[in-house]
Amino acid sequence: MTLPTPTGFALIDAHLITNTLHHAGATALLVEHGRITAVGDDTEIEALALAAGYPVRNAGGATVTPGLFDSHTHPHWAADVTRGVDLGGLGTVADLQAAVAAYAATLPVDAWVLGWNLEFEPFEATGVRGDLFDDAVAGRPFAAMFYDLHSGLANAAALTAAGVTAAPVFEDMSEVVVDASGALTGELREPSAYQLVFNAVPARSHEAERDALRDMFRTLAAAGLTGGAIMDGKPRTVDLIEELEQRGELDHRLVVHHWHAVTDDDAAVARVIAAKDRRGRLWESDGIKLFSDGVIDTGTAWLHQPDTCGDGVHAFWPDWNRYREVVRAYHDAGMIIATHAVGDFAVNRVLDAYAELPAHAAARVHSIEHLEVLADEDLEKLTGSGVTASMQPLHMQWREGDDSDNWAVRLGERAATGYRVRDVLNTGTRVTLGSDWPVAHYDPRIGMAWARGRSTPGVAGAPVFEPDQRLTGEEALLAYTLWPALARGHEDRGIIAPGALADLTLWSGDPVAASADELVTLPIAATVVDGRFVYDAL
Numbered sequence: 001m002t003l004p005t006p007t008g009f010a011l012i013d014a015h016l017i018t019n020t021l022h023h024a025g026a027t028a029l030l031v032e033h034g035r036i037t038a039v040g041d042d043t044e045i046e047a048l049a050l051a052a053g054y055p056v057r058n059a060g061g062a063t064v065t066p067g068l069f070d071s072h073t074h075p076h077w078a079a080d081v082t083r084g085v086d087l088g089g090l091g092t093v094a095d096l097q098a099a100v101a102a103y104a105a106t107l108p109v110d111a112w113v114l115g116w117n118l119e120f121e122p123f124e125a126t127g128v129r130g131d132l133f134d135d136a137v138a139g140r141p142f143a144a145m146f147y148d149l150h151s152g153l154a155n156a157a158a159l160t161a162a163g164v165t166a167a168p169v170f171e172d173m174s175e176v177v178v179d180a181s182g183a184l185t186g187e188l189r190e191p192s193a194y195q196l197v198f199n200a201v202p203a204r205s206h207e208a209e210r211d212a213l214r215d216m217f218r219t220l221a222a223a224g225l226t227g228g229a230i231m232d233g234k235p236r237t238v239d240l241i242e243e244l245e246q247r248g249e250l251d252h253r254l255v256v257h258h259w260h261a262v263t264d265d266d267a268a269v270a271r272v273i274a275a276k277d278r279r280g281r282l283w284e285s286d287g288i289k290l291f292s293d294g295v296i297d298t299g300t301a302w303l304h305q306p307d308t309c310g311d312g313v314h315a316f317w318p319d320w321n322r323y324r325e326v327v328r329a330y331h332d333a334g335m336i337i338a339t340h341a342v343g344d345f346a347v348n349r350v351l352d353a354y355a356e357l358p359a360h361a362a363a364r365v366h367s368i369e370h371l372e373v374l375a376d377e378d379l380e381k382l383t384g385s386g387v388t389a390s391m392q393p394l395h396m397q398w399r400e401g402d403d404s405d406n407w408a409v410r411l412g413e414r415a416a417t418g419y420r421v422r423d424v425l426n427t428g429t430r431v432t433l434g435s436d437w438p439v440a441h442y443d444p445r446i447g448m449a450w451a452r453g454r455s456t457p458g459v460a461g462a463p464v465f466e467p468d469q470r471l472t473g474e475e476a477l478l479a480y481t482l483w484p485a486l487a488r489g490h491e492d493r494g495i496i497a498p499g500a501l502a503d504l505t506l507w508s509g510d511p512v513a514a515s516a517d518e519l520v521t522l523p524i525a526a527t528v529v530d531g532r533f534v535y536d537a538l
């Protein structure tokens, strides 16, 4: 099957936010074969469309911005993880048990019971234990992911089905947790541990998995997203994206970053590099994603000074030189590197590793993902580093105003050095924003609202975290449009101009003029990818 031929259309009576200094007062644009070919007033654009035989869409005064791009997302994983019951926002073990039991009742008696979006706070009194859910699932295997995707939980039936009968030793920071008596608790820290269990979950059919990914992209489009950077790419992810495009069912522009596991050997690195030039009309796959540390909540982030539990002093890698070595290999191959670094010392070390990479013609601008905590010395190191800071201020949604949350308790006074987006911008570093979906909600309006307000949008009196770090409405939009395009070297994306890709987001109002509170409920009127309306409520 061949791709549907992209044709053209005109959009008139629009309020354009172009992200350029040109076309002030323009109200219309022409799209042909996936690109914007003209920007102007209604009369001239309508005339061009009529001459070419293209339809004319009246935007009815809607605001049109360059398409929104999520710089850190896991849609393939999300399509899988979100199969089970959403356990987010449930504050007690009893609430969790009730939700799991209600969901389990809808499943066959021999089915695995899956959940996602667990939070840590409900387990403060009991500890994280799988047996808390044995009754709720009536003895069936139960496995759930925590919201941060760094920890999982399984009951004994699931552990047994996965063949996990004792705590293995991992080369990275992963851990199958045991209690004082040596018994498995069901808590699974970091991917190598929880994948033992989740890999044992019966797989969906190929068609079901492919269609779930297609539908996931359509869900994202309905929130105004036109593309994203996939941060956990696997060969299978690329296969499915390619298949969706061949079927004419790919509605998202994508960059796939292959997931490099700490244990990957030179042969694995060579395989990824050999496949880096796989691409399609809407996607490329020459990115790599590595971890340098874990997360604050489990004490696996790499910090200058230990957290209040004495954790946070270890690298994710048994040998940091191996990280430097593989980064060098991917860099030399011309790939774009994204390294997860949450803790301040992790950011510091990754900046050093990037700084020692040789300049060459194929060199790309590499990124650091998260930069959740930063010391002043790390900001100094960022200055002039040329890296992209890919940040997610909406992750502050799990903070408490009185610093009683686990994240803030572990950090102590350093909680005030969290999510320093304004400080990072002030170093001259390019900032991109993203969700880390399904860690946090994919909706870019929520992401922008948190970057702007640093407070739960729409909740009067909600605590504001470090208000001096807030972004303006314009900056938040740029960090979802033009800045990620520039960070990846694309001059024809993130702008509305002749020659630019026709990836557009249509809003029922102005997302910059709207307050952060108003923004989250501002309806998306339509989403255009490659010149096609992939979501259309206009």
Ligand SMILES: [Zn+2]
Pocket: 072, 073, 074, 231, 436, 439
């Ligand atoms: Zn992520």
